[in-house]
Amino acid sequence: MHRRHCIRSSIVTGLFAVAGALGAPVQVQAQGSNDAFPKRAVTLIVPFPAGGPSDALARGFAQQMGKRLGQAVVVENLAGAGGTIGLTKVVRAAPDGYTLGFGTIGTHVANVALYKKLPYDPIADFQPVGLAGSAPMLLLGKASLPANNLREFVAWLGASKDGASYGSAGVGSISHYGCVLLLAALKVSVTHVPYKGVAPAMNDLMGGQTDFMCDQTTTALPQVAGGKIKALAVLSSSRLPQLPNVATAGEAGYPLNVQAWNAIFAPRGTPAPVMARLTAALTEAAADPDFRKQMQAVGVDLPSGGGAAPAVVTGLITRGLRDDVPALKAKVDTLD
Numbered sequence: 001m002h003r004r005h006c007i008r009s010s011i012v013t014g015l016f017a018v019a020g021a022l023g024a025p026v027q028v029q030a031q032g033s034n035d036a037f038p039k040r041a042v043t044l045i046v047p048f049p050a051g052g053p054s055d056a057l058a059r060g061f062a063q064q065m066g067k068r069l070g071q072a073v074v075v076e077n078l079a080g081a082g083g084t085i086g087l088t089k090v091v092r093a094a095p096d097g098y099t100l101g102f103g104t105i106g107t108h109v110a111n112v113a114l115y116k117k118l119p120y121d122p123i124a125d126f127q128p129v130g131l132a133g134s135a136p137m138l139l140l141g142k143a144s145l146p147a148n149n150l151r152e153f154v155a156w157l158g159a160s161k162d163g164a165s166y167g168s169a170g171v172g173s174i175s176h177y178g179c180v181l182l183l184a185a186l187k188v189s190v191t192h193v194p195y196k197g198v199a200p201a202m203n204d205l206m207g208g209q210t211d212f213m214c215d216q217t218t219t220a221l222p223q224v225a226g227g228k229i230k231a232l233a234v235l236s237s238s239r240l241p242q243l244p245n246v247a248t249a250g251e252a253g254y255p256l257n258v259q260a261w262n263a264i265f266a267p268r269g270t271p272a273p274v275m276a277r278l279t280a281a282l283t284e285a286a287a288d289p290d291f292r293k294q295m296q297a298v299g300v301d302l303p304s305g306g307g308a309a310p311a312v313v314t315g316l317i318t319r320g321l322r323d324d325v326p327a328l329k330a331k332v333d334t335l336d
Contacts, residue, residue: 001246025145037097037274041072044264046102047086049079049197052169054220057262057300058102061132064285079197081115082172083107087265088119091126095269097278100129103265109320110177113328122321126315127275130282135216135300136236137178137258139230139249144293150233150252153212157188165191167201167210171200174260175201178214178235180328185254205229216260217242241275242299263313275310283308 042065045057055077062073078086083106090101108122120126139150147153157164168176173192183190193210195201198219205213206228214235221242224231234240234248235258249256264282266275285291286302295302303312 003047009117027105035092037277038069038071040098041074042066042069042098042100043074043076044100044102045076045078045086045090047078047080047083047107048173049199050077052198053216053260054102054104054174054262056218057133057295060291060295061264061282064288064291065278065281066286074289082111082170082176084111084115084119084132084172090265091120091267093267095267097266097274099267100278101126101265102132102271103117103263103282104174105259105261105316105320106172106174106177108230108263108317109324110174110180111172111326112321113325114172114176114180115166122317123314125268126265127268127270128310129266129275129278130286130310131303131310131316132262132264132282132308133295133300133302134259134261135218135298136234136238136240137174137216137260138220138224138243138246139182139212139214139233139235140205140220140224141232142205142210143227143229144208145211145230145232147232148230149247150254153232154186154252157186157190162276164212165193165210166212166214166312167193167204168213169198169201170196172192175213175215177328178258179212179262181256181258181324182214182235182249184327185249185256202229214258221299240299245252261316263316265313279310280306 029107044058044062046055048054058077062075066073078089084302087101087103087107093099108158111118112122141147141153147156166179168179170176198215201213202219202223204210206223223229231243231246235253235256237248237250237257239246239248266278286308287304292302
């Protein structure tokens with residue numbers, strides 16, 4: 001019991017250290033502004049528990065955007081149901097720019113397939129402020145797993161799939177989405193163990209209670225570097241500079257390109273001048289050299305040039321709904 005407590009404390013501390021390294025407290029106060037918007041604090045709802053990869057990135061943007069908006073940006077964690085609870089609050093908020101949501105490929109694409117009925121429409125109910133960054137996904141194994149790459153993992157899984165299990169941050173989370181796509185490509189079904197956030201899922205992977213997990217580099221890289229878990233494969237199309245010896249799934253014969261993207265959204269109907277102000281603040285934040293350097297260290301790519309534009313986010317959602325959701329729906333009954 002003491003050992004499990006120490007492991008849990010270690011990972012939660014480490015996850016908050018990511019947010020701390022970004023200089024991103026829960027609330028950030030900047031100098032006042034004479035512009036019409038904003039005249040008071042802006043709330044950024046993160047629909048996941050504090051300490052996870054999306055939360056860390058959201059806090060970084062809250063800090064950076066607060067400087068440029070001239071008002072506090074307050075992060076509110078409202079977790080549950082794969083992010084749908086928090087984003088439902090965003091949809092129902094006044095469309096005035098003072099309530100924003102931090103959405104992901106999970107909340108706006110995967111949940112369409114993984115939930116029979118969503119309380120929001122991923123396109124019709126939101127206006128994208130802009131893309132907030134993307135991170136590759138990794139296939140991770142517990143330290144004692146008798147496999148060191150994807151080919152060995154496939155062989156191990158074939159021999160022990162009935163007793164194997166994988167953890168995730170919850171149904172509809174990015175970590176769940178990544179493993180569903182991977183297992184669909186491998187054409188196997190494995191027991192899914194959903195947790196209430198990345199921290200407890202990673203905790204049990206490190207403790208050996210689950211066998212593997214699919215997660216973003218943001219939280220995975222420090223644990224891999226510490227030897228607490230194994231990186232078995234990169235689930236995106238290119239190898240990572242931080243893990244040059246870890247091959248992609250495509251190199252093992254399973255072409256995947258699972259990229260976890262994050263974006264900031266406002267409720268539909270938010271006035272155009274307010275949207276323009278928010279998008280400008282996000283774009284400027286993403287271009288900050290120190291912020292970019294901090295995020296690159298944990299494998300997160302911040303958009304540059306026009307890469308943060310709202311239209312980019314709409315395109316990502318549209319392509320995901322067209323290309324990924326049908327396959328996910330076909331597998332959702334067999335790959336829970």
